[in-house]
Amino acid sequence: MIIDVVVPGIHCTGCTGRIERILNKQEGVTSAKADVNTKLVTVDFDPAVIDTAAIRSAIERLGFTCEI
Ligand SMILES: [Cu+2]
Numbered sequence: 001m002i003i004d005v006v007v008p009g010i011h012c013t014g015c016t017g018r019i020e021r022i023l024n025k026q027e028g029v030t031s032a033k034a035d036v037n038t039k040l041v042t043v044d045f046d047p048a049v050i051d052t053a054a055i056r057s058a059i060e061r062l063g064f065t066c067e068i
Pocket residue numbers: 010011012013014015016
């Protein structure tokens with residue numbers, strides 16, 4: 001399953017790198033790609049292993065707000 005998460009606080013490649021790193025460490029996430037221009041984080045994950053709430057809280061733990 002692939003979702004796009006809007007993270008308005010993304011402002012540079014430092015942000016995208018931190019978000020991608022934390023998400024790629026989550027069990028059940030196949031890939032995560034954050035775009036500094038669109039402020040979208042595209043997450044490919046297995047919904048049987050991780051849910052959108054866990055993805056959201058992983059991003060929020062970095063200090064970002066997000067809209068799923
Ligand atoms: Cu940044």
